[in-house]
Amino acid sequence: MRAIREVHSREVRAPAETVGALLDRLGRGEDDPLFPTPAWPPMRFDRPLGVGADGGHAFVRYRVSAYEPGRRVRFDFTAGQAGWHEFGVRPVGPDSCRVEHVLESRPSPVVALTWLLGIRLVHGAVVEEAFDNIERAATGRPLTPARRSARVRLLSRLLWDRPRAVPLPATARLAHDAFPRTDFQDAWQMELRPGMPQEPEAWQGVLGRSGFPVLGRTQDEILLGEDARHLDFRASVQVADGRVTLGTVVRIHRTTGRLYFAVVRRFHPFLARAMLRRCHRRLALAAPSAGEREAARA
Structure with a gap:
Protein backbone atom coordinates (compact mmCIF):
# COMPACT_ATOMS: atom_id res chain seq x y z
CA MET A 1 0.00 0.00 0.00
CA TRP A 160 -19.23 12.90 17.51
CA ASP A 161 -19.09 10.94 20.77
CA ARG A 162 -22.11 8.80 21.58
CA PRO A 163 -23.75 8.34 25.00
CA ARG A 164 -23.41 5.01 26.76
CA ALA A 165 -25.96 3.35 29.02
CA VAL A 166 -25.03 3.35 32.72
CA PRO A 167 -26.86 2.69 35.99
CA LEU A 168 -28.41 5.80 37.47
CA PRO A 169 -25.52 7.13 39.62
CA ALA A 170 -25.97 6.66 43.35
CA THR A 171 -24.80 10.27 43.76
CA ALA A 172 -27.76 11.56 41.71
CA ARG A 173 -29.72 12.04 44.91
CA LEU A 174 -32.41 14.30 43.41
CA ALA A 175 -33.36 11.59 40.93
CA HIS A 176 -33.27 8.78 43.49
CA ASP A 177 -35.37 10.77 45.97
CA ALA A 178 -37.88 12.06 43.42
CA PHE A 179 -40.52 9.38 44.12
CA PRO A 180 -41.12 6.94 46.98
CA ARG A 181 -41.44 4.24 44.31
CA THR A 182 -40.19 4.17 40.73
CA ASP A 183 -41.64 2.17 37.83
CA PHE A 184 -38.82 2.96 35.40
CA GLN A 185 -35.36 4.46 35.45
CA ASP A 186 -32.40 4.67 33.11
CA ALA A 187 -29.32 6.84 32.53
CA TRP A 188 -27.06 7.83 29.65
CA GLN A 189 -23.59 9.27 30.11
CA MET A 190 -20.91 11.11 28.11
CA GLU A 191 -17.36 12.20 28.90
CA LEU A 192 -16.77 15.93 29.18
CA ARG A 193 -14.06 17.35 26.96
CA PRO A 194 -11.61 19.93 28.34
CA GLY A 195 -13.19 23.37 28.26
CA MET A 196 -16.81 22.22 28.47
CA PRO A 197 -19.08 23.75 31.15
CA GLN A 198 -19.08 22.01 34.53
CA GLU A 199 -22.22 23.65 35.94
CA PRO A 200 -25.42 21.59 35.65
CA GLU A 201 -27.39 24.77 34.82
CA ALA A 202 -25.50 24.98 31.52
CA TRP A 203 -27.02 21.60 30.58
CA GLN A 204 -30.59 22.57 31.41
CA GLY A 205 -31.39 22.78 27.70
CA VAL A 206 -30.69 19.07 27.20
CA LEU A 207 -34.45 18.50 26.83
CA GLY A 208 -34.63 21.11 24.07
CA ARG A 209 -37.45 23.65 24.12
CA SER A 210 -39.72 21.53 26.28
CA GLY A 211 -39.95 24.18 28.97
CA PHE A 212 -40.13 21.64 31.80
CA PRO A 213 -39.73 23.41 35.14
CA VAL A 214 -36.70 23.00 37.37
CA LEU A 215 -37.85 21.09 40.46
CA GLY A 216 -34.57 20.93 42.34
CA ARG A 217 -30.87 21.57 42.14
CA THR A 218 -27.68 20.81 43.99
CA GLN A 219 -24.06 21.71 43.30
CA ASP A 220 -23.72 19.03 40.60
CA GLU A 221 -27.29 18.02 39.70
CA ILE A 222 -30.40 19.68 38.34
CA LEU A 223 -33.84 18.03 38.28
CA LEU A 224 -36.57 18.82 35.76
CA GLY A 225 -39.94 17.21 35.34
CA GLU A 226 -43.69 17.31 35.26
CA ASP A 227 -46.65 15.50 36.80
CA ALA A 228 -49.64 14.27 34.79
CA ARG A 229 -52.76 12.25 35.50
CA HIS A 230 -51.34 9.06 33.99
CA LEU A 231 -47.66 9.33 35.03
CA ASP A 232 -45.00 11.60 36.57
CA PHE A 233 -41.49 11.87 35.20
CA ARG A 234 -38.22 13.46 36.28
CA ALA A 235 -35.10 14.15 34.21
CA SER A 236 -31.86 14.50 36.14
CA VAL A 237 -28.76 16.12 34.67
CA GLN A 238 -25.66 15.49 36.76
CA VAL A 239 -22.20 16.86 35.98
CA ALA A 240 -19.55 15.16 38.10
CA ASP A 241 -16.19 13.40 37.80
CA GLY A 242 -15.62 14.62 34.25
CA ARG A 243 -18.92 13.22 32.95
CA VAL A 244 -22.44 14.40 32.26
CA THR A 245 -25.28 11.98 32.98
CA LEU A 246 -28.89 12.27 31.83
CA GLY A 247 -31.12 10.14 34.03
CA THR A 248 -34.86 9.52 33.82
CA VAL A 249 -37.22 8.23 36.51
CA VAL A 250 -40.92 7.56 35.97
CA ARG A 251 -43.84 6.83 38.28
CA ILE A 252 -46.98 5.41 36.65
CA HIS A 253 -50.44 6.05 38.16
CA ARG A 254 -52.99 3.95 36.32
CA THR A 255 -53.64 1.55 33.46
CA THR A 256 -53.72 4.36 30.91
CA GLY A 257 -50.27 5.38 32.10
CA ARG A 258 -48.94 1.86 31.66
CA LEU A 259 -50.36 1.66 28.15
CA TYR A 260 -48.96 5.09 27.27
CA PHE A 261 -45.50 4.34 28.64
CA ALA A 262 -45.41 0.93 26.94
CA VAL A 263 -45.33 2.87 23.68
CA VAL A 264 -43.07 5.70 24.83
CA ARG A 265 -40.56 3.27 26.32
CA ARG A 266 -39.71 1.96 22.85
CA PHE A 267 -38.63 5.41 21.66
CA HIS A 268 -37.25 6.80 24.91
CA PRO A 269 -33.65 5.41 24.66
CA PHE A 270 -33.23 6.82 21.16
CA LEU A 271 -34.62 10.22 22.17
CA ALA A 272 -32.57 10.41 25.40
CA ARG A 273 -29.35 9.56 23.56
CA ALA A 274 -30.09 12.03 20.77
CA MET A 275 -30.92 14.87 23.17
CA LEU A 276 -27.81 14.35 25.29
CA ARG A 277 -25.53 14.01 22.27
CA ARG A 278 -27.01 17.13 20.62
CA CYS A 279 -26.61 19.19 23.78
CA HIS A 280 -23.06 17.88 24.29
CA ARG A 281 -22.07 18.91 20.78
CA ARG A 282 -23.77 22.31 20.99
CA LEU A 283 -22.04 23.21 24.25
CA ALA A 284 -18.67 21.95 23.02
CA LEU A 285 -18.79 24.00 19.83
CA ALA A 286 -19.90 27.10 21.75
CA ALA A 287 -17.12 26.83 24.35
CA PRO A 288 -13.85 28.81 24.08
CA SER A 289 -11.02 27.01 22.30
CA ALA A 290 -7.89 25.87 24.10
CA GLY A 291 -6.01 28.88 22.74
CA GLU A 292 -8.73 31.28 23.87
CA ARG A 293 -8.72 29.76 27.35
CA GLU A 294 -4.94 30.11 27.53
CA ALA A 295 -5.05 33.72 26.34
CA ALA A 296 -7.71 34.50 28.96
CA ARG A 297 -5.54 32.96 31.70
CA ALA A 298 -2.57 34.98 30.54
Missing part, protein backbone atom coordinates in the same frame (compact mmCIF):
# COMPACT_ATOMS: atom_id res chain seq x y z
CA ARG A 2 1.30 3.42 -0.94
CA ALA A 3 2.55 5.51 1.99
CA ILE A 4 0.71 8.61 3.14
CA ARG A 5 2.66 11.77 3.90
CA GLU A 6 0.87 14.91 5.05
CA VAL A 7 2.67 18.12 6.05
CA HIS A 8 1.18 21.25 7.64
CA SER A 9 3.24 24.26 8.68
CA ARG A 10 2.74 27.84 9.76
CA GLU A 11 4.96 30.75 10.69
CA VAL A 12 4.10 32.22 14.09
CA ARG A 13 5.18 35.71 15.12
CA ALA A 14 6.46 34.65 18.51
CA PRO A 15 9.82 33.33 19.78
CA ALA A 16 10.43 29.61 19.37
CA GLU A 17 10.91 29.34 23.15
CA THR A 18 7.39 30.68 23.75
CA VAL A 19 5.80 28.28 21.29
CA GLY A 20 7.96 25.38 22.48
CA ALA A 21 6.69 25.90 26.03
CA LEU A 22 3.13 25.53 24.71
CA LEU A 23 4.08 22.34 22.88
CA ASP A 24 5.41 20.87 26.13
CA ARG A 25 1.87 21.02 27.59
CA LEU A 26 0.30 18.75 24.98
CA GLY A 27 -2.06 16.20 26.47
CA ARG A 28 -2.52 17.96 29.83
CA GLY A 29 -6.30 18.12 29.67
CA GLU A 30 -7.61 21.48 30.84
CA ASP A 31 -4.04 22.82 30.85
CA ASP A 32 -3.36 21.87 27.21
CA PRO A 33 -3.27 25.18 25.26
CA LEU A 34 -2.68 23.58 21.87
CA PHE A 35 -4.97 20.65 21.02
CA PRO A 36 -8.33 21.95 19.70
CA THR A 37 -10.74 20.89 22.40
CA PRO A 38 -13.61 20.79 23.08
CA ALA A 39 -14.51 21.01 19.38
CA TRP A 40 -12.48 17.81 18.83
CA PRO A 41 -11.71 14.87 21.14
CA PRO A 42 -8.73 15.66 23.40
CA MET A 43 -5.25 14.15 23.25
CA ARG A 44 -4.77 12.04 26.38
CA PHE A 45 -1.90 9.95 27.74
CA ASP A 46 -1.40 7.51 30.58
CA ARG A 47 1.40 9.66 32.04
CA PRO A 48 3.01 13.10 31.55
CA LEU A 49 4.33 13.85 28.08
CA GLY A 50 7.56 11.94 27.53
CA VAL A 51 9.00 8.92 25.74
CA GLY A 52 6.79 5.91 26.41
CA ALA A 53 3.60 7.87 27.18
CA ASP A 54 0.74 5.90 25.65
CA GLY A 55 -2.58 7.34 24.51
CA GLY A 56 -4.13 9.13 21.55
CA HIS A 57 -7.23 11.05 20.58
CA ALA A 58 -10.60 9.62 19.55
CA PHE A 59 -9.97 6.27 17.83
CA VAL A 60 -6.36 7.12 16.85
CA ARG A 61 -3.86 5.43 19.18
CA TYR A 62 -0.13 6.19 19.48
CA ARG A 63 2.86 6.28 21.81
CA VAL A 64 5.49 8.99 22.31
CA SER A 65 8.68 7.70 20.65
CA ALA A 66 10.81 10.88 20.73
CA TYR A 67 10.62 14.03 22.76
CA GLU A 68 12.86 17.08 22.76
CA PRO A 69 11.34 19.57 25.20
CA GLY A 70 10.49 22.85 23.54
CA ARG A 71 11.36 21.54 20.09
CA ARG A 72 9.51 18.44 18.94
CA VAL A 73 7.48 15.41 19.94
CA ARG A 74 6.94 12.32 17.79
CA PHE A 75 4.18 9.76 18.18
CA ASP A 76 4.36 6.23 16.74
CA PHE A 77 1.00 4.76 15.80
CA THR A 78 -0.03 1.65 17.71
CA ALA A 79 -2.93 -0.81 17.44
CA GLY A 80 -1.52 -2.33 14.26
CA GLN A 81 -1.08 0.88 12.26
CA ALA A 82 2.38 1.55 10.86
CA GLY A 83 3.68 5.12 10.85
CA TRP A 84 4.06 8.23 12.99
CA HIS A 85 3.12 11.87 13.35
CA GLU A 86 5.12 14.72 14.84
CA PHE A 87 4.81 18.31 16.05
CA GLY A 88 7.94 20.45 15.75
CA VAL A 89 9.03 24.04 16.36
CA ARG A 90 12.09 25.74 14.86
CA PRO A 91 13.20 29.38 15.04
CA VAL A 92 12.99 31.62 11.98
CA GLY A 93 14.25 34.74 13.73
CA PRO A 94 14.45 36.15 17.24
CA ASP A 95 10.70 36.90 17.32
CA SER A 96 9.26 34.30 14.97
CA CYS A 97 9.26 30.55 14.44
CA ARG A 98 7.77 27.87 12.24
CA VAL A 99 5.53 25.16 13.64
CA GLU A 100 5.11 22.00 11.64
CA HIS A 101 3.10 18.83 11.82
CA VAL A 102 4.14 15.84 9.73
CA LEU A 103 2.26 12.57 9.36
CA GLU A 104 3.66 9.48 7.67
CA SER A 105 1.81 6.20 7.52
CA ARG A 106 1.65 3.01 5.49
CA PRO A 107 -1.99 2.08 6.08
CA SER A 108 -3.96 -1.05 5.39
CA PRO A 109 -6.38 -0.88 2.45
CA VAL A 110 -9.32 -0.23 4.79
CA VAL A 111 -7.53 2.58 6.65
CA ALA A 112 -6.35 4.07 3.35
CA LEU A 113 -9.94 4.13 2.08
CA THR A 114 -11.25 5.88 5.23
CA TRP A 115 -8.39 8.37 4.92
CA LEU A 116 -9.41 9.25 1.39
CA LEU A 117 -13.13 9.37 2.22
CA GLY A 118 -12.84 11.89 5.01
CA ILE A 119 -10.26 11.31 7.73
CA ARG A 120 -7.75 13.36 5.76
CA LEU A 121 -10.08 16.36 5.91
CA VAL A 122 -10.67 15.92 9.64
CA HIS A 123 -6.94 15.52 10.28
CA GLY A 124 -6.19 18.72 8.39
CA ALA A 125 -8.85 20.64 10.30
CA VAL A 126 -7.55 19.43 13.67
CA VAL A 127 -3.95 20.39 12.84
CA GLU A 128 -4.84 23.82 11.47
CA GLU A 129 -7.01 24.57 14.51
CA ALA A 130 -4.12 23.48 16.74
CA PHE A 131 -1.97 26.04 14.91
CA ASP A 132 -4.71 28.63 15.52
CA ASN A 133 -4.49 27.87 19.22
CA ILE A 134 -0.73 28.31 19.19
CA GLU A 135 -1.13 31.75 17.62
CA ARG A 136 -3.91 32.72 20.03
CA ALA A 137 -1.89 31.67 23.06
CA ALA A 138 1.41 33.14 21.85
CA THR A 139 0.30 36.32 20.07
CA GLY A 140 -3.32 36.99 21.06
CA ARG A 141 -4.99 35.99 17.79
CA PRO A 142 -4.37 33.97 14.62
CA LEU A 143 -3.71 36.03 11.51
CA THR A 144 -5.86 33.77 9.32
CA PRO A 145 -8.08 31.44 11.40
CA ALA A 146 -8.89 28.06 9.90
CA ARG A 147 -12.41 27.58 8.60
CA ARG A 148 -14.25 24.26 8.70
CA SER A 149 -15.64 23.23 5.35
CA ALA A 150 -19.16 21.84 5.01
CA ARG A 151 -17.72 18.32 4.67
CA VAL A 152 -15.65 18.72 7.83
CA ARG A 153 -18.71 19.94 9.74
CA LEU A 154 -20.69 16.94 8.49
CA LEU A 155 -17.92 14.51 9.44
CA SER A 156 -17.64 16.13 12.86
CA ARG A 157 -21.35 15.58 13.41
CA LEU A 158 -21.18 11.95 12.27
CA LEU A 159 -18.08 11.13 14.33
